[in-house]
Amino acid sequence: MAASPTHDLIVIGAGPAGATAARVAAGLGARVALIDKAAFPREKLCGGALTTRASRYLAASHGPLPTGLLHPCKAVRFTDGPRLLAEERGALPLTLTMRRALDAHLWRGALASGAEDWTGRRIAALDPASGIVRLEDGAWLQGAAVIGADGVHSMVARALLGDAAPLRRVGFALEAEVDGPPGEVMELDLTAVPYGYGWDFPKAHGRTLGLGGVQALSGDMMGRFRAWLAARGVDPAGVRIKGHHLPFGQMRTRIGEGRVVLAGDAAGLVDPVTGEGIAWAVLSGQRAAQAALAALAQGQPDRTHALYGAAMRDVLGEVRRAGRIARLAHHPFWQPRVLAAIAGSGHLRRRYLQLLAGEMDHADIGLSRMVRLMLRLTLGRGAGGLG
Template sequence: MHFDIIVLGAGPAGSAAATWAARQGRRVALLDKALFPRNKLCGGLFTERSRAYYREIFGQDIDLSNAVTRHEIAFWHEGRELAVLEDIPPLHLTMRLDLDNCLYQHALAAGAKDYTGRAVAEIGDHDVTLRDGTRLSADILIGADGVNSILARHLFGAPFNKDTIGFGLEIEVSPETQSPGAHPLRIDFAAATWGYGWSFPKQNSTTVGVGGLHAPNPDMKGHFARYLRALDLDPEAVKVKGHYLPFGDFRPRPGRAHMLLAGDAAGLVDPITGEGIAFAMKSGQLAADAACDALDANDPVSALPRYQTALKEMHRNLRIARTLRRIIFAPRWQKAFIGTFRRSGTVRMQYRRLLAGELEYPQLARSVLARLPRYLLNTVRR
């Protein structure tokens, strides 16, 4: 069967792409190996930036009745509390089971053809063969199938660069072990090298994890065990899941001709906060827009340059964030940054605005660079 667009992956990026394209009258096939609703271990942080993108793409506000909403976040470093940011714009902790199913249902309601629950056996430049023998073809393919993207592997030989990829370990803590309501939303700097730990309370559980760049963390399990013990959790009594994280390793060229990558498949994750859902939805929308414009022009191969143009601002922000990450996470700089974070109300306010989506990285960079001499002086003194 032939479609205008095949979207691989029905998570936030894929469902956004499928919804946006189908609403423009395009014939869209939505593929995913999983049946929905399905569980996905993830911090599930849904910011006000995510909420704004959701409204723009899906045309309505999101139902957050099953989410935990917090207006404060605690920052720790090596067992000491650094600061608690209070009265911040709401941070919503969602379960991906609910969130992703909601987005997927939007895509089906918009008219996307459902091919979920069926794994891909083979992929070509214009066609996809499923394991049950079904063969689909399309003028444009959008790979929104995560960090281990099949389409990225087809295009580039590997889904990601092993030297720059991140890696995370996570668990879901039951309410019997730890009451979600009794614990704050918490970030721990230095829980891993070039990374951090997190504890995100949700309605019926708490997601606890540690993540960072993969290469400098050969013993991520050891980092995670120490972090769990610091939170009074037994590392021997939990089932740990691991997954790769793009962590700022975005692709400057997210595809080829009529084949586009979105969300985690394109490496579009904030390298400082780890936020990925907002970037996934927005990039899915932009990929679908580029695809539809290319089809309108009867020029499918123009999809990639159109998409690259649309992504310029996002790439610029992520590039600046990747530079700032060196100051925040590099071991030689981190103590100076931590000291400044502890003492500087301005830096904390800027971080608060960043989380709220009120500030972009170019503005934050100007604030940090204005204080760089102080960072240097603190480093020398130590």
């Protein structure tokens, strides 16, 4: 095998996390290989909602997105099944995109920055200790550092930590695209599924409808989704329904080891309150690349995980706090009170949207605000506690 690595950095997975890592590292002059089993453009099941936070991180690493990739949202409706709880209009901190187009744009950007294109090629094995990656076609590469950005079923996580996400406990979502005229209104059905929600997102060519929750707690998700679609006037037999896991509430306690680190869904970085994963994928990809290059500059690629772990402490704390809030908001005692507060308090709705958009962090809620909020919810006095 090679006396010295073929690449400074090997990035496995070219979704938002991997494409960002590759772009950042190649832009800083590193020799980078970007591997994905799929050839791009490729499909990725996703609602495609981009929060202010996601847009900010995308712009920081990739520059402004072409406007053709974005579709505006002019109103958000909060519902409890067929019951309208409330509607917010005006300047909303959310835009919608199609992942096939967004991810292809990010992948092209990584290549334009100098990353080598190894997409459309499957990996046979990874040796975390040496950074050697063998592909199914017999080729092999060796990275001084390796980033596993290969999604919720990460083979890098399996090779490194001995497991992928525990599938019964991670989130699971079903989605269907419905063709039609461009939509303008986003709907969040807060009771469509226990410990999750339903979404009806407007797109340039129609709508994306979905249902996501924790698989073990949601029973027959497919049956629920079909009934939910029918209740919205969509014939479930007339659309293609697809499912995919998403790691909300299943953040890893370790996100790497030595020269190999995990980013995005592979690290379990999906917000358990909102189901948002693109923002953390982009940020973690950027920080993983920076950590790898800093470790290489010190001549100690094995320090990549130590540097990355330290840089990610704030994000890991945020995902952990979001997990606690999600468990509370979906608890059978609290959920009806939360719904009543959303229906009755414009203040809470705007705060919830700020949280959804990443204009407010879960950390901003703090313990005393949380206690005030719970007190008000218990007494049925709305939700001034978040303000």
